[in-house]
Amino acid sequence: MNVSPTPRTDAPVRGTTDERFARVREEFAAVAAEEPGLSAQLAVRLRGRQVVDLWTGPEVTGDSLLALYSSGKGAAHLVTALLVQDGVLELDRPVVRDWPEFAAGGKAGLTLRDLLSHRAGLLGTAEGLSTAELADERRLAELLAPSAPAWPPGSGYGYHAFTVTALTGEVIRRATGRTLQEHYAERLRIPYGLDFHLGLPESEEPRYLPAQPQEQRPDGPDQPEPTGLTALAFNAHVGRPTDLVAYANTREVRAQGPASSGSVGTARGLAKLYAAAISDVDSHAPLLGPDVLAEFTTPHTHGVDLVTGEPDHFLLGFEAQGVRYPALGARAFGHSGAVGAQSFADPSTGIAYSYTRRRFAVGGGGGAPENHRLIAAVTAAATR
Template sequence: MNTMTVRGTVADGFENVRDEFAAVVTAEPGLGAQLAVRLAGRQVVDLWAGPGVSGESLFALYSSGKGAAYLVVALLVQDGVLHLDQAVATHWPEFAAEGKSDLTLRDLLGHRAGLIGVDGGFSAAELADDRLLALRLAAQRPYWRPGSAYGYHAFVIGALIGEVVRRVTGRSIQEIYTERVRTPYDLDFYLGLPEALEPRYVPVRPARDDGQRAPAPDSLTGIAFNLNATPPTDLVEFANTRSVRALGPTSSGSVGNARGLATLYAAAISEVDGRPPLLTPGTLAEFTEPHSTGADLVTGEPDHFLLGFEAQGVRYPQLGADAFGHSGAVGAQSFADPHHGIAYSYTRNRFAAGGGGGALENHRLIAAVLRAIG
């Protein structure tokens, strides 16, 4: 088997990470992928491979945007602007409909609202626009009693928390993220991709057929992924639509690269470019505490969430228990691990076989990074 050409750099001691990345991309011909890692804020891995792919290429990264949204919420909680145990309806009165009046922001962040979709599904225009999503969701009856269980609010969590942010601050999560995080750190990770950057976008490609059947449209999983709509949502077509990339819906429409996401998570926990960490130890402790135990009603994943962020230490037990981040539907994975002082991002331009969460190769790539840092 010919080894695919890997470009980029690694710091001394991280050569094994390059070797592992080369093995991953060689095993899947035609794959475009990127890997970036920072240690104590310093870049130690910056690699890419694949046809037409560079380190600056921008990929559709779907739910990776949730991590940026949660970081904004964490900053607003840290500032005293948002309060985790205040009812959502305090700021958003329409949300109280259908038995949702007592749900707190903390429960919303924990995916405990039961508000995973709407009867009949969303239109493509609604999925692309957080304001339209919020309007539909406010009136919707929850699919389980709010606060009694948890399940991944795949297409909607960003719009839900975004509407709380908008009602309190008068600004969108996208605007606050751009001002407080993306622009100061010059991040190549966008919630709303400027038209001028479109030439750097590499279209997402479907997975090679792995024989898996789609969930039933009327199941909790089907509703959460808008398969109950007519027509059901095609994730490849969705991301490859310019209007989606332009609006940057926080749950599903992020665009960027591994460098941008690795720097985002590094900035959350480490000094980067002379700036102190974005999150204080107290905020980190609050947002990396598990808030739901047992199985996720939508994905079946055990102990899936911390506060908003996915519990990466559950997915990858070799990481610290407080590792936090978010995957993206193509198989992308990004996180910060305060215990090891690392920020990691792996991105790809083709859906991984099996779909959902981080692609399986993240296990071997993460293991290689941890070996490199000893």
């Protein structure tokens, strides 16, 4: 790989890029210049080969571990896709066949496909959930099993922010005898050497940089308090709503690694994960065969998300990145993280992309705004 020189250690942007992606370095530097104190990482692979590996900001390096929240959903959905590919799971099999207690509350007809499509209506509990309950996805599944859906099954869909992988993970555990996190470690993290964790070992804690709250901008618009289904989904409908910064900075959360909300890692780790899904990586063939790749990258939710208000939000499990970013193909699949992180694979171009940041972005729900310009620069370089 031809790389551009690594800048001085006091430069705002550090790391390497393939010569073809020099414009991406310039765009990343512009993003850093516009947000003083930004700590962020950007990693890109093209057809499996690393072409961008950049970072910026105080304390952060390419090896720094950051709180990546819902980015873990992408890893969880990839595990599910692999188990479907193996014939271990069936998308249209009723959940109750593996998890009989799930039938309560009128949910007997729901399938694994419904869970992945955020159609189950199991956003949280009326009483609210503690940090300990959110961190323990087995316990969370137990609490959700007797619940009635927030809407009649089949009538809509809404982002299950804290709960989707507790639901799919319980189906996986019942069907295989192993947790989602165990499958992830054995099939993805360990064989590919991924620096992305659903359960961070104590030995890796020194590399973790605590998440930081959103920068206060007195001249900016106030963030409205969530209401209705949005409040329920983000556990903000109770007297003491979940503080997402404090949540990620709790060792119990990082140790247990709830895939919906508690992932930790680097941009390098996530970019490699998505590259492995669609490309040859480290002498491994692409993880997903054409049939399963087509199934999981087909739009499954038309209309407006009842929680986020986003149109046509999901493929199967994965977020529909082509809806968010016009430069991408219609089958681009991945997942964002609450801090403003974004990651995906685009089968049409062979791009695997990951952007991470330490501080919550202003307006960053669903990926920080700067992802639009970074993705446009990456796609232009990759398709030139």
